[in-house]
Structure formats: C-alpha cells, structure tokens
Amino acid sequence: FPKQISLGGKNVAWAQSEITGWMADRIAERNRGYDA
Template identity: 75%
Template sequence: MLSTVQRSTPTTPSVNDLQYPRDRFMRLPEVISICGLSRSTIYDLICREQFPSQISLGGKNVAWLASEIDGWMQARIAQRAGGAA
C-alpha cells in the first residue's frame, strides 16, 4: 500500500511572523555619536529623568539599550512635530 505525501508550497512570511533583531547595548561613545549630546548633558538629563538611564554591565561598565535611546529620539521628534516645548 502506497501512501500519498502531500507537499505544501513554501509561503512568504507575513509581517506578524517576521523576527526583529534583539535589543543591544550601546556604550557611551556610540550614544554620544547617535544623539549628538555631550557626556555631561547626557548625565544631566538622566539626573532630571529626561533621558534613559544606563544599565550596569558589572564593575565600572555601563551601557544603554538601543531601543530606549531610539525611543527617546522618536519622542523628541514627535515633540517637535507636535509643537510642544
């Protein structure tokens, strides 16, 4: 007795099936380069809770999450577009 094997054709993944890259750590020089802010301004904004806080990587090493920095930048752009001061 022969069994029939059904083969399905590969389908293109939908937008919901796509996997996005994982979040990553950014060190201070990269944050400075991307945001255009100085080191002292970044830490001043962190103290005023107006910039994402750094994450301790152990010892004296810290980094920022790329998604949080991107979110901060998008909020600033939206603020400008909305006319808010």
Template identity: 65%
Template sequence: MHTALSVQSSAPAAPVFPANPALSDRFLRLPEVIHICGLSRSTIYDLISRDAFPAQISLGGKNVAWLASEVSTWMNERIAARGQERAA
C-alpha cells in the first residue's frame, strides 16, 4: 500500500533584510550584468568610458564586478528618462 506524503502548505518565511540597504548590496559579475541590462559587453564598456554606466569595481587580479544597487539605479534612471521623453 502506498501512502502519500503530506505537503506543507505553509508559505516559506519572509526573507529578513538588513535595516541598512547598503548591507544587502551584492557584486554582479559581467554575465549577470549583461543578462539584467540586456546590453552587450562592448556596449557596457563603451558606456562606462563615457561615464554613462556604473564603473566596475576591482575584486583583485583580473576580477571585476558591479554593485547591484548601482546597476539598479542606472536602470531606474533609464526608465525615468523614457517617461520624460514621452511627456515632451
């Protein structure tokens, strides 16, 4: 005779975030930045050279990353600019 396993129907506990948002920031490596922003590697580095995208942070050696909060802020600014262009 087979017995069915009972499935817990309770929702998982809500994640606990630090009170200081800076403490919850994390590093994003280039493939993740490309995926999140939808930009190519060359476009990201071109925008960085024109101070139009957050600069990468050296992690030591040849390793670099971007702060998630800075990438998110850049994306939100682009979204806000789109709204302003439509209103004009």
C-alpha cells in the first residue's frame, strides 16, 4: 500500500494517484490468475 502523508498531529492522507496505481496493480495481479 502507498506510504501515507502526514498532515500534522494524528491526521494523515494518501495521494490519489498513488492509490489508483496501487489498485491497478492489484487488479492486474488478480487478472493474471485468470489467464492460467
């Protein structure tokens, strides 16, 4: 999972582009299993 970005205190966030890329990678890995 992408690294979080500290917003100060206990608040954190994640970059949407990194989350989208991470999800695309997970979907590609899942789909590779169906090709076998």
